[in-house]
Amino acid sequence: MFATLNESAATLWLNSLIWGFPAAEVLHIFMTAGFFGGIAMLDLRLLGIHRRVAVSILMQHVIPTLWWLFAGVVVSGGLLFLFMPLEYSVNPAFLSKMVLIPLGGLNVLWMHIVLRRDQHRWDSHADVPGLVKLSAWLSLLIWMSTLAAGRLIAYFYGSHG
Secondary structure, eight states, X not given: OHHHHHTSHHHHHHHHOXXXXXXXXXXXXXXXXXXXXXXXXXXXXXXXXXXXXXXXHHHHHHHHHHHHHHHHHHHHHHHHHHHOHHHHHTOHHHHHHHHHHHHHHHHHHHHHHTGGGGHHHHSSSSOOOHHHHHHHHHHHHHHHHHHHHHHHGGGGTTTTO
């Protein structure tokens, strides 16, 4: 499947563009920086930084933007994948990143479905419950690991033989 994708018209066309890969990479970095910056703001608030800002207000402003940024990360990441599908399909850092992203999504889902049920009790000024803090720490760990894996992709380039 990846060999077929590697020889596809889309991959061949993308690789014919002299500025294609750098442009896709810059777009991916920009979207990723915005996405992880927003996640970090939310997680740090949940860990007790800037308690005077209600979590609900911060989420109301940040989450809609995070969805757009995440879509940009997925599109630009998919574009980068199309440049070298064979390379990425065996790259251990890339494969790790592909596991970490859904883990981050599951943590977000757990936070939004389970942990925010009683948010009205701790939304503003009150101490955030321990499980919410744990979820915030997990979020920071997962997304920082995702960033690290993304950066390490370049160090495994060409290693599939």
